[in-house]
Amino acid sequence: MLEGRYRDREGFDHNFIAQTIVKKTKMNPVSIPSKIVLHYFGIPARAEAIRVALRFANIPFEDRIETDWRTTKPTFQPWEHLPMLEADGFQIYHSVNILQYVGRFANLIPATAAEEFRANEVIYGCEDFGSAFATTSSITDPEKKLEARRALCEPGGGLQKILVKLEKIIGTKQYVAGNQFSIADAALFAAVGNLSCGLYDGIPTNILDGYPNLRAFHRHIGSIPQIAQGYENVSKPWVIGFKVK
Ligand SMILES: N[C@@H](CCC(=O)N[C@@H](CS)C(=O)NCC(=O)O)C(=O)O
Numbered sequence: 450m451l452e453g454r455y456r457d458r459e460g461f462d463h464n465f466i467a468q469t470i471v472k473k474t475k476m477n478p479v480s481i482p483s484k485i486v487l488h489y490f491g492i493p494a495r496a497e498a499i500r501v502a503l504r505f506a507n508i509p510f511e512d513r514i515e516t517d518w519r520t521t522k523p524t525f526q527p528w529e530h531l532p533m534l535e536a537d538g539f540q541i542y543h544s545v546n547i548l549q550y551v552g553r554f555a556n557l558i559p560a561t562a563a564e565e566f567r568a569n570e571v572i573y574g575c576e577d578f579g580s581a582f583a584t585t586s587s588i589t590d591p592e593k594k595l596e597a598r599r600a601l602c603e604p605g606g607g608l609q610k611i612l613v614k615l616e617k618i619i620g621t622k623q624y625v626a627g628n629q630f631s632i633a634d635a636a637l638f639a640a641v642g643n644l645s646c647g648l649y650d651g652i653p654t655n656i657l658d659g660y661p662n663l664r665a666f667h668r669h670i671g672s673i674p675q676i677a678q679g680y681e682n683v684s685k686p687w688v689i690g691f692k693v694k
């Protein structure tokens with residue numbers, strides 16, 4: 450009943466936020482691992498936000514590309530999927546979980562709890578692209594698949610609906626939350642890059658044409674020198690698609 454008294458105009462319950470801050474300060478500090486190996490395939494997809502966060506923080510890591518997945522899959526226990534991050538022997542799975550972990554040791558979690566939750570909204574919002582996309586993955590007829598993917602980008606389509614929301618959320622801001630780079634910027638940069646880099650058949654590389662804010666955001670983050678450097682000297686078409694022109 451008293452709840453309303455603690456909510457600000459944005460709807461944040463400051464009682465809850467205060468408790469979260471206490472919890473956060475009691476968390477075990479996470480130090481930067483001395484050896485980091487990121488296991489994934491030779492594509493951006495679910496690993497790209499993690500790569501971008503590590504590069505932004507200038508934290509060296511080995512980007513290990515699995516080329517014989519059929520053979521190695523059973524060795525990635527217990528999840529048997531990628532990405533997997535190995536940090537001084539500690540193995541961690543699930544891309545958003547890995548990104549949060551990197552955010553902890555690379556100091557890329559937004560400064561305040563309110564900003565952190567805003568950032569998480571965008572990180573989980575970007576995950577919704579995957580769910581929208583998955584609706585077309587099981588289509589076996591190649592033409593029908595392309596058609597379904599084109600429909601995802603059209604007004605009312607699964608991807609378009611998320612893009613419209615993210616376009617509004619990012620507006621003309623330089624960063625998703627607060628005034629500095631966080632893991633949410635890595636997630637949003639990777640998500641729009643994944644969509645527009647030509648990796649997925651049927652998704653046009655000019656998909657951002659109708660989303661000037663997202664395009665400007667992608668340009669801004671992709672122009673950060675240590676991030677731009679990650680796309681230099683690579684020949685794969687989809688990696689080139691991440692380059693800021
Ligand atoms: N929830 C997991 C999903 C991981 C996932 O589905 N990975 C795919 C590649 S994007 C994979 O490893 N596929 C091969 C397989 O499952 O055998 C995450 O976010 O990391």
